[in-house]
Each structure stands twice: as structure tokens, then as C-alpha cells.
Amino acid sequence: MTDTPIDKAARATPRRVARVIKGVSDRTIAWIFVAPTIFLLLAINIFPLIWTINLSLTNYRANRVNREVDYIGLRNYERILTDTDIWLSMQATAHFLVWTIVLQVLIGFTLAWLINRKFKGNDLWTTIIVLPMMLSPAVVGNFWTFLYQPQIGLFNYVVSFFSGVDPSSFEMLGSVTLAPWSIVIVDTWMWTPFVMLICLAGLRSIPDYIYEAAEIDRASKWRQFWTITVPMVLPFLMLAVLFRGIENFKMFDLVVQLTGGGPGSITELASINLKREAFEKWRTGYSSAFAIILFVTVFGLASIYVKALNKVKER
Amino acid sequence: MKKQLLALTTASFVVVGAAGHAKAEDLTLCWAAWDPANALVELSKEFEAQSGHNMSFEFVPWPNFADRMLNELNSGGKLCDLLIGDSQWIGGGAENGHYVKLNEFFDANDISMDDFAPATVYAYSTWPKGTPNYYALPAMGDANGWFYRKDWFERDDIRAEFKKATGKELGEPKTQRDLMEIAKFFQGREIDGNTVYGASIFTERGSEGITMGATGALYTFGFKYENTPGKYDMEGAVNSPQAVEGLEFYKELYDCCTPPGYTNSYMSASLDAFKSGQVAMAMNWFAFFPGLYADPVTGGDKIDFFVNPPQYQAGSTLGGQGISVVSYSDKKDAALEYIKWFAQPTVQARWWSLGGYSAHNSVLNDPGFKDSQPFAGDFLVAMQDVQDFWQEPVYAELLLAMQKRLHDYVVAGQGTAKEALDKLIADWTEVFEDEGKL
Structure with missing residues (x-):
């Protein structure tokens, strides 16, 4: 009879320890193993969340520690939900979120579809395309600020070359109508490769025999694309949308570098607004309530989306 | 007689030096990163030579200065022993206990706020505004x-x-x-x-x-x-x-x-x-x-x-700032020594000559001040009519x-x-x- 690993472990256990754990049930041992993780989770996730909810019901300010803290019920929530500036920042966030996702999905999928075809230099092009997402958002923000500069910026000259308009006649970052699009363009430039990579993984996971069967059945390329490629890549695509959606809902660094929320408050996304309330105005109670509202929004939307994603996977 | 006087003076310097700063401290002065900060580094070398303390500097670019320093103060940080904080911070600095109140120190060391331009004392030093409660010494007049x-x-x-x-x-x-x-x-x-x-x-x-x-x-x-x-x-x-x-x-x-x-x-x-x-x-x-x-x-x-x-x-x-002692510092005595040194008319004159804007009357009222730089006269005129933003906490x-x-x-x-x-x-x-x- 050969020793199993469990037998070996049992023999290696010191006698004193063995005596202690002899009467302990499997369930208890499982709890002992899981306890550190649960403790960490409670300490760094659950406790701060409960503490934030607690703060959101007060008028606490972190820079006024000597001031008496009053419980003001749901007053902070009421203020936020009736504040037109907050709704404007939510609108700016929605605009940014929707357009970046639409563009990144369309361009990312197209690039993946093209890259998936066998051609010379395939690997080199893949590497070049994924370069932007390897850069720091602060760096990207800074150099796009120069690219958008109306007097010396390359972007304006490129637009001028194709459209014939004077390069210094328009300001991407300073114009109320163009600034929201300028941040969408930069985010799309930076993160489309990420969507492309996920789509590429999806495309490469489709077995060739499915296409071969379709060929035998004389299905057109167009029909193969809509009945094989798209449905089989869809779960991957939905995953990419989930990642980008969550990321862009809390987008901060790139936009701060590019526009600082301006001109005026046109590109002041919810996260920028939240940072200003929390760490510049020091309205800790108010900003905690705002953070909870954002958390519930993201959590709610993500939960609905994940359910939909699971349904798609089951099909 | 001359030799005796020299010996007496040297001895008194040694005694005062020994009594005044029994321990050489490493002081950190925090300010914004800009031209006058470089002048202050140069000026402070004289303080280091005289006091035996070492000066370090934490200069933060203007766009991040308030964020960085107010975070430091609000968290009770010990990074800065001395802070040249913006004029608008004086209310918060005083009410939140970030700055040391300097009245007793000024009285004990014969530092009079009457020696500084009234607009700068009002804006950079007092809280509540205009009352004789001082939390900073005017350091850098500006407009x-x-x-x-x-x-x-x-x-x-x-x-x-x-x-x-x-x-x-x-x-x-x-x-x-x-x-x-x-x-x-x-x-x-x-x-x-x-x-x-x-x-x-x-x-x-x-x-x-x-x-x-x-x-x-x-x-x-x-x-x-x-x-x-x-x-x-x-x-x-x-x-x-x-x-x-x-x-x-x-x-x-x-x-x-x-x-x-x-x-x-x-x-x-x-x-x-x-x-x-x-x-x-x-x-x-x-x-x-x-x-x-x-x-x-x-x-x-x-x-x-x-x-x-x-x-x-x-x-x-109004621009400009006062210099304050941070109440969370463990080296408050040495920091106060710096303030005392900085308040001297000779140091203030040197401060102006290096590129800092002194607010001391002995410098501003000097007959040669107006012509000392092409912008000196304009500075005097501007400081007569300055207005500041709210200085509330x-x-x-x-x-x-x-x-x-x-x-x-x-x-x-x-x-x-x-x-x-x-x-x-x-x-x-x-x-x-x-x-x-x-």
C-alpha cells in the first residue's frame, strides 16, 4: 500500500499539533484557512464601506477635526440628488462613458478582425497597436495636451491638412463643444488596443472546423460573420465593455491632465467632482454620500450587466 | 581696550550661542517652488552659519501647493517646521490649530508688527482679521x-x-x-x-x-x-x-x-x-x-x-505670504529662532536684495528703495491698494x-x-x- 500525500502530511505533523487538531472538524479547519482572507476583506473593504456610509450621514469635515460632528440624516443625499452641478457632471460622465465604449468596441473589434487574418508583419503590427495602453495615463494626458495645442499642436495641423481650416482657428481643449470629444478621442486612442486584445482572444478561440462546416453548407462570408464570429466573440466583447465601463466610470487622471474638468465644468466627470469635494473643499460627509451614490450606481449597473453576460455565455 | 572688547564680544557670542541653541536641529521650511524660494535658500545659508541649525526645503509647484500643504497640515504632519503658507490659509491655520500663535514670542523678542507694512500684517498675520492675534510674520509681500x-x-x-x-x-x-x-x-x-x-x-x-x-x-x-x-x-x-x-x-x-x-x-x-x-x-x-x-x-x-x-x-x-511655525513640529524652538532671525532689518534688506519682497518698513521706507529696481516703485503703489480673497477657514x-x-x-x-x-x-x-x- 502506497502513502498518499495526506498520509505523509499526517506523519509529518508534530505530535502536539496533531493532538490539538485531532478533535477539530473539517468545517473548522476550512474556516481557519479562510479566516485571514475574510479578515483582510473586512478590514480593507467592508469596514471602510460601513464607515463611509456612517460619514455620509454627518456634516464631518476632515480638515476641521475640532468641530463638533452632527448627524444630519439623509441631508447630504438630498443635496446631491437635487444639485444641478452634480447632474451636469453625471451627464459629462455618461457622454464620456457611452462614446468611449462605442468607439472602442467598434474600432477594437475591427482591428482584432484584421489582425486575426494571416499576413506578413502581423506580430509587429499587434505590438505597435498595443503600445498606447502601455503608457501612463499622466504621460498620455500631457503629450496629447501638446498635440491639441492650437498654435503648435500636430492634431490641429492634421485636421487642417485634411479639411483646409486654419489650425489655430479651433481649440480642442478650450472649446465647449470640442472638449468633451477631445477626451473621448484620447481615451479611445489609449484603450482601443485593450478591447482589441480581448476580441482577438475571442476570435482565436473559435475552432476552424465551425467555419469549415459553414463553408460546406455554402454559407456566405457575411452570414458566417453574423452567425458564427459575432455570437462567439460576444461574451468576450461584453467582458471588454464591462472592464472599460467600470474603468471609465471612475476616470480621473487622464482627464485631469487634459482639461482639468474645463473649460468651465464641461468635462468635469463625476470622479473629478468627487475629488474636489473630498480633498479640496474637504466636505467629507457630503463627498462620502456622493461616493456611496456612485458606488451603488456602478455596482447596480455592473450586476445587471454580469447577469446579461452570463445569459449570453449560457446560449 | 579694543582687544578686551573683542574678547568680550566673542565670549558673549559663544555664551549666547551655547544657551540659545544647545542642540543643532534639522529644520524644514515648506513653500511654493518659484523664484523667491531660490532666493530664500541663499538667504537661509546665513541663518545656518549663525545658528548651527541645518535648513532643508520642501518646495511644491504652485498648482499642487495648496493640496499638498493643506493635506500635510490637516493630517498633523511633521514634514514642515516652518511654513510660508498662502495668505488665505491664515484663518484655517489659526482656527484648526495648525499654526503657533506668535504674540508671546513677538513680545518676548521685541518683534513689533508696527515695523511691517500694515496691509501685509493685516493680510498675512492676523486672525480674526485686523485683530492683534498674530499667526505669521509677513515674509513675502506680493501683488x-x-x-x-x-x-x-x-x-x-x-x-x-x-x-x-x-x-x-x-x-x-x-x-x-x-x-x-x-x-x-x-x-x-x-x-x-x-x-x-x-x-x-x-x-x-x-x-x-x-x-x-x-x-x-x-x-x-x-x-x-x-x-x-x-x-x-x-x-x-x-x-x-x-x-x-x-x-x-x-x-x-x-x-x-x-x-x-x-x-x-x-x-x-x-x-x-x-x-x-x-x-x-x-x-x-x-x-x-x-x-x-x-x-x-x-x-x-x-x-x-x-x-x-x-x-x-x-x-x-494681493499675493504674498507670511511665515508660520507649524504647531505639529517637534522643533518649534529652533523654528522660532528662524523667525526671530528673519525679522531683523538687516536680514530683511538682504532678502530684498536677493529677490524676495520684504514687507519690513525699514526696507520699504528706505529712500533708495523706489529706484533699487525698475519695478520697486510700482510694488509700493500696488501694495497701497491690495485686496485679498476671503481668508475664512x-x-x-x-x-x-x-x-x-x-x-x-x-x-x-x-x-x-x-x-x-x-x-x-x-x-x-x-x-x-x-x-x-x-
């Missing part, structure tokens, strides 16, 4: 002023064209409207083969830029924070017809006369625009004027300076509200000047209500 391309203004062809266009002689503007007229004249003009622009002004959104720039115009038109000082009665003061006119003026100046892309510009953008020969005039803090004058390309006889021109009244936006909230409302109107072109100022009153009212002051 927002203007500089221009003197060489362009003196060129015969340009002067002739200006005369033809306006019927006036081209010279330093006497009013805000004159300033705009000159800026419009230069906007888009070709000079030596380059397109130049009228003026670079402050439009920055994130920290304090647009407020510091726009208030320069607003004060001269008659903008006030309150009808009655200390009553927080803002209706009719903040949004008075004169204030509305002043804000409309600033927007027009932004629309007509700034270089393309100046939508988020502050100190460094203004300096860059001027030094690269893009603009005829630019606004900035007097603190930068020594560096501008020394610039090899656009300084010297190519530049001159003027005080923010009046419109209905004189007025300049909640100043940051008040400032951010003004940043938003001004940027929304001036740069983004949303709404009217009256609406922007009305909304500002609503924002400020909410803040003061939260504070229990209304």
Missing part, C-alpha cells in the same frame, strides 16, 4: 501686476499705427479700458514677421488662477465681498452693477486679446507667453519681476512694468466655487456675468450657512 514689451511700445512705426488707430499715444495704460484698447491693437499684429497677441491673463481652472486674475479687474470696477465687513451680506456687493461690468470686462479681455489656447493658463503660461515674444502685455505676480527683468531675451531695456490700472477705483489682487470651498463660476462664464461662455455672480452668492451663502455664520 498681481503687469509687464509689457517696452521695445515694441517705443517703436516709431507701432506708435504711429496706434495713434492712427486710436488717436492716442501708445504708453502704459492708465485704466482697465485703456489696457484693453492696447491689447486689441496688438492682437493678431505682425511684428518682425511673427504674429503677436494682446495680453496673457490668468484663466486657470484647477487651483486659484482665474480668480486671482479676474479679481484684478473686478476690484477696480467696484466688486466687494461684503457690504459690511464681517457681516457676510454679499447681495449687492458681489453682484453689484459695477462687479457685473468688471466681470464682463474680463471676459471681453479674454475673448478679444489672449493667444489661442489660453483656456487654462496661470503663472508659468503667462511667463512663457511673454518670454517667447507672443504677447505685448502680461499679468503676473511681482515675485516674478526680478527674473523677468533679468531675462536675456525679453528683459532689460525690452521690458517695463506697471501697476494693475484702476477703472473706477485703484485695486490690485473654509476659504478653499469659497475659492473653488469662484473658480467654477468664473471659468464657466469667462472661458466656457455659459450664462451671463450677472448669473455667474448670483450663483456665486448662492454657493457662498450655502458655505457660510454650513459654518453657522449666516
Whole structure:
């Protein structure tokens, strides 16, 4: 009879320890193993969340520690939900979120579809395309600020070359109508490769025999694309949308570098607004309530989306 | 006799030195990263030699200065033993216990606030405002002023064209409207083969830029924070017809006369625009004027300076800071030694000569002061009519509200000047209500 690993472990256990754990049930041992993780989770996730909810019901300010803290019920929530500036920042966030996702999905999928075809230099092009997402958002923000500069910026000259308009006649970052699009363009430039990579993984996971069967059945390329490629890549695509959606809902660094929320408050996304309330105005109670509202929004939307994603996977 | 006196003096220095600082400390002084900070490093070497303490410096770029330092203070950090904090921080510094109250120290060391320019004592040192409760020593007097391309203004062809266009002689503007007229004249003009622009002004959104720039115009038109000082009665003061006119003026100046892309510009953008020969005039803090004058390309006889021109009244936006001892420091005694040393008239004179703006009367009232630098006379004039932003403990909230409302109107072109100022009153009212002051 050969020793199993469990037998070996049992023999290696010191006698004193063995005596202690002899009467302990499997369930208890499982709890002992899981306890550190649960403790960490409670300490760094659950406790701060409960503490934030607690703060959101007060008028606490972190820079006024000597001031008496009053419980003001749901007053902070009421203020936020009736504040037109907050709704404007939510609108700016929605605009940014929707357009970046639409563009990144369309361009990312197209690039993946093209890259998936066998051609010379395939690997080199893949590497070049994924370069932007390897850069720091602060760096990207800074150099796009120069690219958008109306007097010396390359972007304006490129637009001028194709459209014939004077390069210094328009300001991407300073114009109320163009600034929201300028941040969408930069985010799309930076993160489309990420969507492309996920789509590429999806495309490469489709077995060739499915296409071969379709060929035998004389299905057109167009029909193969809509009945094989798209449905089989869809779960991957939905995953990419989930990642980008969550990321862009809390987008901060790139936009701060590019526009600082301006001109005026046109590109002041919810996260920028939240940072200003929390760490510049020091309205800790108010900003905690705002953070909870954002958390519930993201959590709610993500939960609905994940359910939909699971349904798609089951099909 | 002489030898005896020398020996006695040396002995007394040794005794005072031994008693005064039994232990050499490593002191850290925190300030913004800009030209005067470099001058202070140079000046502080004398303190190190005299006291035996070592000085370290933590200089933070202006756009992050308030964030970084206020975080440090609010968390009770020990990074800074001495802090040259912005004038608006004095209320929070005093009420939140960040700064050491200096009255007893001043009394014990014969440091009199009467020796400093009254406007700087009021703005940089006192809380509640105007009361003899001191939390800082005036360290760096400053105001927002203007500089221009003197060489362009003196060129015969340009002067002739200006005369033809306006019927006036081209010279330093006497009013805000004159300033705009000159800026419009230069906007888009070709000079030596380059397109130049009228003026670079402050439009920055994130920290304090647009407020510091726009208030320069607003004060001269008659903008006030309150009808009655200390009553927080803002209706009719903040949004008075004169204030509305002043804000409309600033927007027009932004629309007509700034270089393309100046939508988020502050100190460094203004300096860059001027030094690269893009603009005829630019606004900035007097603190930068020594560096501008020394610039090899656009300084010297190519530049001159003027005080923010009046419109209905004189007025300049106050800059500058006082130096405070941070209450969380473990080296408060050594930090106070620095303050005592810094307050000496001889040190203040040296401070001015190195490029710092002393607020000490012995320096400012010196008969040779006016002519000591080309901008010294303008500095004295500007400091007579300076006005500062709210210095309340909640100043940051008040400032951010003004940043938003001004940027929304001036740069983004949303709404009217009256609406922007009305909304500002609503924002400020909410803040003061939260504070229990209304």
C-alpha cells in the first residue's frame, strides 16, 4: 500500500499539533484557512464601506477635526440628488462613458478582425497597436495636451491638412463643444488596443472546423460573420465593455491632465467632482454620500450587466 | 581696550550661542517652488552659519501647493517646521490649530508688527482679521501686476499705427479700458514677421488662477465681498452693477486679446507667453519681476512694468505670504529662532536684495528703495491698494466655487456675468450657512 500525500502530511505533523487538531472538524479547519482572507476583506473593504456610509450621514469635515460632528440624516443625499452641478457632471460622465465604449468596441473589434487574418508583419503590427495602453495615463494626458495645442499642436495641423481650416482657428481643449470629444478621442486612442486584445482572444478561440462546416453548407462570408464570429466573440466583447465601463466610470487622471474638468465644468466627470469635494473643499460627509451614490450606481449597473453576460455565455 | 572688547564680544557670542541653541536641529521650511524660494535658500545659508541649525526645503509647484500643504497640515504632519503658507490659509491655520500663535514670542523678542507694512500684517498675520492675534510674520509681500514689451511700445512705426488707430499715444495704460484698447491693437499684429497677441491673463481652472486674475479687474470696477465687513451680506456687493461690468470686462479681455489656447493658463503660461515674444502685455505676480527683468531675451531695456490700472477705483489682487511655525513640529524652538532671525532689518534688506519682497518698513521706507529696481516703485503703489480673497477657514470651498463660476462664464461662455455672480452668492451663502455664520 502506497502513502498518499495526506498520509505523509499526517506523519509529518508534530505530535502536539496533531493532538490539538485531532478533535477539530473539517468545517473548522476550512474556516481557519479562510479566516485571514475574510479578515483582510473586512478590514480593507467592508469596514471602510460601513464607515463611509456612517460619514455620509454627518456634516464631518476632515480638515476641521475640532468641530463638533452632527448627524444630519439623509441631508447630504438630498443635496446631491437635487444639485444641478452634480447632474451636469453625471451627464459629462455618461457622454464620456457611452462614446468611449462605442468607439472602442467598434474600432477594437475591427482591428482584432484584421489582425486575426494571416499576413506578413502581423506580430509587429499587434505590438505597435498595443503600445498606447502601455503608457501612463499622466504621460498620455500631457503629450496629447501638446498635440491639441492650437498654435503648435500636430492634431490641429492634421485636421487642417485634411479639411483646409486654419489650425489655430479651433481649440480642442478650450472649446465647449470640442472638449468633451477631445477626451473621448484620447481615451479611445489609449484603450482601443485593450478591447482589441480581448476580441482577438475571442476570435482565436473559435475552432476552424465551425467555419469549415459553414463553408460546406455554402454559407456566405457575411452570414458566417453574423452567425458564427459575432455570437462567439460576444461574451468576450461584453467582458471588454464591462472592464472599460467600470474603468471609465471612475476616470480621473487622464482627464485631469487634459482639461482639468474645463473649460468651465464641461468635462468635469463625476470622479473629478468627487475629488474636489473630498480633498479640496474637504466636505467629507457630503463627498462620502456622493461616493456611496456612485458606488451603488456602478455596482447596480455592473450586476445587471454580469447577469446579461452570463445569459449570453449560457446560449 | 579694543582687544578686551573683542574678547568680550566673542565670549558673549559663544555664551549666547551655547544657551540659545544647545542642540543643532534639522529644520524644514515648506513653500511654493518659484523664484523667491531660490532666493530664500541663499538667504537661509546665513541663518545656518549663525545658528548651527541645518535648513532643508520642501518646495511644491504652485498648482499642487495648496493640496499638498493643506493635506500635510490637516493630517498633523511633521514634514514642515516652518511654513510660508498662502495668505488665505491664515484663518484655517489659526482656527484648526495648525499654526503657533506668535504674540508671546513677538513680545518676548521685541518683534513689533508696527515695523511691517500694515496691509501685509493685516493680510498675512492676523486672525480674526485686523485683530492683534498674530499667526505669521509677513515674509513675502506680493501683488498681481503687469509687464509689457517696452521695445515694441517705443517703436516709431507701432506708435504711429496706434495713434492712427486710436488717436492716442501708445504708453502704459492708465485704466482697465485703456489696457484693453492696447491689447486689441496688438492682437493678431505682425511684428518682425511673427504674429503677436494682446495680453496673457490668468484663466486657470484647477487651483486659484482665474480668480486671482479676474479679481484684478473686478476690484477696480467696484466688486466687494461684503457690504459690511464681517457681516457676510454679499447681495449687492458681489453682484453689484459695477462687479457685473468688471466681470464682463474680463471676459471681453479674454475673448478679444489672449493667444489661442489660453483656456487654462496661470503663472508659468503667462511667463512663457511673454518670454517667447507672443504677447505685448502680461499679468503676473511681482515675485516674478526680478527674473523677468533679468531675462536675456525679453528683459532689460525690452521690458517695463506697471501697476494693475484702476477703472473706477485703484485695486490690485494681493499675493504674498507670511511665515508660520507649524504647531505639529517637534522643533518649534529652533523654528522660532528662524523667525526671530528673519525679522531683523538687516536680514530683511538682504532678502530684498536677493529677490524676495520684504514687507519690513525699514526696507520699504528706505529712500533708495523706489529706484533699487525698475519695478520697486510700482510694488509700493500696488501694495497701497491690495485686496485679498476671503481668508475664512473654509476659504478653499469659497475659492473653488469662484473658480467654477468664473471659468464657466469667462472661458466656457455659459450664462451671463450677472448669473455667474448670483450663483456665486448662492454657493457662498450655502458655505457660510454650513459654518453657522449666516
